[in-house]
């Protein structure tokens with residue numbers, strides 16, 4: 078149990094670091110692009126493709142980080158009123174459903190794989206490079222959900238993240 | 243059975259009107275057995291993404307430009323290369339030729355897509371500019387807006403223009419403020435986006451002849467019986483002549499309105515442009531953008 | 545049947561405290577298993593819904609707000625607002641509202657306003673003698689201006705889903721945002737009588753102008769963003785990056801920037817973005833269903849049949865979104881309902897920009913209405929009072945907000961006029 082938890086913690090940390098670097102790179106890259114366009118009159122072809130790729134990956138990587146650290150948006154109005162025993166039951170059901178959903182997504186991805194023949198126009202990035210990104214989210218997420226089921230005492234307590242809108 | 247058809251343009255566009263015409267005829271002649279629902283405005287996706295979803299069976303039918311199939315069979319890339327065709331008659335002969343039918347067969351075998359018709363009409367593409375463009379020499383040094391697709395950039399670079407990237411939504415503003423001097427666009431977009439109010443010279447370059455196609459997921463096609471397939475093919479062919487009428491009418495409306503707004507419409511000598519692009523076309527062919535010998539084969543079609 | 549199963553599954557899992565995004569994913573799975581769609585649409589729509597480049601503006605606007613917070617800009621804004629309106633009856637309450645108005649031009653979210661300015665505002669007010677509940681309520685209510693004055697995360701989300709111009713939405717929020725500030729200040733002027741706190745002395749013109757010169761750069765952020773967008777110099781995404789750059793330069797010029805916080809700031813931006821975009825991705829099947837079932841057309845016919853057309857529609861939008869906003873996640877409401885609402889609005893002749901601003905204000909009210917109101921939670925924690933006290937104190941503030949909501953709902957010009965003047969080409 079402990080070793081799986083450590084593995085998932087490492088994955089989570091690595092995902093977060095990668096995402097931070099990518100976001101910073103996007104800020105600098107887009108800034109450079111705006112600068113080049115208006116002061117040097119040169120446009121960088123294909124930046125939209127790279128941006129799309131980056132954001133797709135970042136969202137799926139971070140979606141696992143948020144799942145592990147329980148920072149996805151959760152509506153707690155009802156569960157706050159119920160006792161700890163009911164909450165534990167609900168948690169178990171949710172973790173189970175997460176495992177089912179993860180497997181379902183992976184199976185569906187396998188089914189469409191042979192149809193993903195597109196490439197982006199400028200850099201020729203295969204569509205599969207975009208569509209594989211959920212795997213990196215749902216595999217560790219299913220593992221985490223299984224771990225939460227098997228060893229609920231390892232799960233971090235609720236940090237009560239707000240919805241930033 | 244019910245089938246979903248994705249159409250990329252507005253409900254009242256020539257493309258989607260033709261699609262509706264097709265759907266209606268199929269419904270009637272199949273005795274209501276084949277019920278095609280048309281989803282206009284790109285609601286269910288558009289472009290190569292929609293074609294990919296049709297391949298995977300999420301969509302049943304897709305109405306899209308012929309040039310978009312270059313993503314699935316390389317040879318269709320030749321369509322989007324500038325000045326490949328001498329004139330509309332040449333393009334129509336190509337669409338009816340064995341060369342094109344061979345490409346369609348390849349599309350069915352390799353990508354599992356059945357093209358029901360490849361010859362629905364499409365409004366021509368034109369160049370709008372702040373200075374008159376009659377010959378390739380007039381393009382020299384013009385800051386020219388192109389979409390971010392390498393072969394487009396290469397085309398206009400070869401012709402002497404200075405390709406500039408501006409998002410489609412900002413094109414009007416770019417012409418108006420002098421960020422660009424010229425751009426290429428579909429004829430009707432010039433009017434709907436009011437480009438001619440910022441750049442009053444409209445050159446009828448027809449630099450790319452493209453058509454609208456209607457295609458079906460190959461598996462679903464194979465499951466239809468022969469009579470049903472015949473109904474589909476006939477309706478697709480009939481929609482082609484219907485769309486030709488619509489497009490001719492639309493082109494007339496556009497040019498009348500443009501002239502009424504004070505724009506100058508310019509006829510160009512297309513052969514001067516085509517000559518400049520021939521060598522570059524051979525380079526593209528050598529790079530494998532389409533099969534070797536295809537460009538010449540197309541040129542030898544009458 | 546499958547559709548009902550989808551809604552029930554979503555409701556049950558959300559009530560059980562599942563992440564909203566996953567609840568939507570479970571519901572989609574149930575629909576696909578029961579209904580008549582190709583399962584592979586789930587994969588396509590999930591990944592491709594994230595491809596909208598405009599969405600990338602979200603992390604950038606969050607980041608810009610974070611940098612301004614860390615860089616001490618917040619405190620400067622509060623100080624400057626104090627010089628301007630601190631002497632009116634209800635002094636610090638007005639300062640509180642005006643600060644939020646200024647901060648709204650920097651930050652894209654109401655929660656960022658409450659979390660960033662809230663501590664300064666509530667501490668200053670309670671120290672001056674205002675009741676804790678009133679201080680908390682003013683703070684929460686005024687933060688609602690955040691998503692209305694540009695930039696706005698909710699507007700970016702609405703715009704990228706409905707392909708409505710983001711600059712037009714941003715410009716459309718200007719007058720409603722100013723109206724919100726004005727009506728709240730009117731209410732506060734009368735409500736403060738009961739509080740019985742003596743306002744501060746009027747600042748001299750010299751003091752004000754000196755402070756203005758020192759504090760003008762952060763106050764000019766919305767001008768920088770809007771000018772870039774209105775003149776077509778930058779795209780919305782690029783405007784977000786320019787805002788980040790501007791925030792960094794301003795904070796560094798003040799000498800308050802602490803770069804050791806960079807990692808934490810990036811993390812915060814990533815969390816917010818992922819919360820929103822994972823919900824978007826997992827709910828994308830819903831948009832497909834709305835289209836294929838032709839839901840908007842059917843519902844638009846219902847409203848046309850009622851004889852009141854778009855007026856009845858807009859009223860229904862207000863009522864339904866206000867109700868849903870009290871207990872549901874705002875992102876999920878926006879993601880689920882935008883395709884239907886825009887489709888219906890178009891069919892009934894409602895301008896999608898107008899509709900967008902109305903929708904966003906409706907949702908924002910959800911941040912300050914119990915039982916689920918994130919801004920209420922935050923101010924309750926800062927003010928160290930009971931939730932019920934905050935909830936009671938916030939109720940009267942709904943009056944000025946609802947008045948503005950009705951005004952902008954039924955006088956579209958309040959939203960659309962600035963756009964017609966500033967964005968003539970559209």
Ligand code: NA
Pocket residue numbers: 647648649650651652653689690691692693694695696
């Ligand atoms: Na704002």
Ligand code: NA
Pocket residue numbers: 640641643644661665682683684686687
């Ligand atoms: Na405030």
